[in-house]
Amino acid sequence: MQPAFRKVVIFGVGLIGGSFALALRKAGAVSEVVGFGRSTATLEQAMQLGIVDRIGSDIAGEVGDADLVLLATPVAQMGEIFARIAPHLGAHTLVTDGGSTKGDVVAAARANLGDKLPQFIPAHPIAGAEKSGASAAQADLYQGKKVVLTPLPENPGESVARVRKAWEWCGAVVSELTPQQHDAVFAAVSHLPHLLSFALVHDLAQRDNRDQLLSFAASGFRDFTRIAASSPEMWRDICLANRDAMLRELLQYANELHVLYQALEQSDAAKLEEVFSEARKVRSAWTQQ
Ligand SMILES: NC(=O)C1=CN([C@@H]2O[C@H](COP(=O)(O)OP(=O)(O)OC[C@H]3O[C@@H](n4cnc5c(N)ncnc54)[C@H](O)[C@@H]3O)[C@@H](O)[C@H]2O)C=CC1
Numbered sequence: 001m002q003p004a005f006r007k008v009v010i011f012g013v014g015l016i017g018g019s020f021a022l023a024l025r026k027a028g029a030v031s032e033v034v035g036f037g038r039s040t041a042t043l044e045q046a047m048q049l050g051i052v053d054r055i056g057s058d059i060a061g062e063v064g065d066a067d068l069v070l071l072a073t074p075v076a077q078m079g080e081i082f083a084r085i086a087p088h089l090g091a092h093t094l095v096t097d098g099g100s101t102k103g104d105v106v107a108a109a110r111a112n113l114g115d116k117l118p119q120f121i122p123a124h125p126i127a128g129a130e131k132s133g134a135s136a137a138q139a140d141l142y143q144g145k146k147v148v149l150t151p152l153p154e155n156p157g158e159s160v161a162r163v164r165k166a167w168e169w170c171g172a173v174v175s176e177l178t179p180q181q182h183d184a185v186f187a188a189v190s191h192l193p194h195l196l197s198f199a200l201v202h203d204l205a206q207r208d209n210r211d212q213l214l215s216f217a218a219s220g221f222r223d224f225t226r227i228a229a230s231s232p233e234m235w236r237d238i239c240l241a242n243r244d245a246m247l248r249e250l251l252q253y254a255n256e257l258h259v260l261y262q263a264l265e266q267s268d269a270a271k272l273e274e275v276f277s278e279a280r281k282v283r284s285a286w287t288q289q
């Protein structure tokens with residue numbers, strides 16, 4: 001049987017792009033994967049790891065006959081890539097992305113894709129890690145994980161279905177939100193926690209006794225700060241792209257901290273226990289979902 005996709009072109013062959021390629025390959029859903037990147041060393045590594053078949057050099061030639069193009073770079077890079085591919089996209093070529101924010105990526109697509117906009121179906125895989133680069137890519141990264149599509153009113157239904165199928169070939173469970181819903185949800189459950197984790201480690205790192213502090217830190221610290229090992233460039237772009245929603249989340253969190261600050265200041269045992277009990281109940285139920 002012919003694979004679902006003859007040729008897939010990936011911009012940014014790191015954790016997300018590399019895992020997409022490996023997953024489609026494992027599913028037998030792609031014949032050829034071509035990679036474009038910022039650094040030759042990364043692309044050569046991706047070739048050695050069997051993630052891409054070829055390193056692309058001619059964008060016009062490669063995207064013209066591709067079935068699918070995936071943008072998997074930091075989100076601030078995507079506008080320029082849309083502009084570079086737009087004039088050359090084939091009539092049947094679909095474009096999707098793996099960016100963690102959607103309002104900005106959709107705006108960049110609208111600004112740069114021109115009459116090719118209907119061919120872009122935005123996506124966000126809710127799977128990843130604090131690790132970056134092609135060497136971190138895994139064929140099963142998306143297995144059983146959610147992918148959120150934020151389709152545009154301009155997208156033909158069959159194009160959305162085909163991109164949905166691509167992520168399903170990767171093992172993902174696909175759902176849909178509007179870009180605005182998406183960015184509000186992920187500001188709360190992903191972007192805020194990453195910012196808090198970076199903030200805690202940064203704060204401790206400023207102290208004179210930082211080595212002593214870290215030497216005694218245990219698994220609670222490890223759990224809370226794993227994601228502070230994530231890519232600074234990627235998280236800089238996410239925070240700026242989702243600035244308004246993140247500012248709202250930060251204010252809400254600051255209010256919550258203030259409640260706890262006051263409870264502690266007043267030695268209000270009942271308030272502390274109430275907050276901790278409610279949080280524990282919700283956290284336990286969530287892990288059993
Ligand atoms: N790391 C994670 O857990 C997740 C990341 N994402 C999103 O996926 C995207 C990629 O993230 P990762 O794969 O983790 O990053 P990564 O750092 O592993 O890979 C990104 C790759 O893009 C390349 N790149 C950067 N600028 C480029 C450009 N202008 N043209 C071509 N290639 C370029 C880099 O050299 C790198 O190889 C980001 O938009 C991120 O927000 C989404 C879900 C999870």
Ligand SMILES: O=C(O)C(=O)Cc1ccc(O)cc1
Pocket residue numbers: 099100125126127128129130190227
């Ligand atoms: O490392 C983790 O646990 C993550 O939360 C990974 C992650 C990072 C960014 C996303 O947009 C989605 C998932």
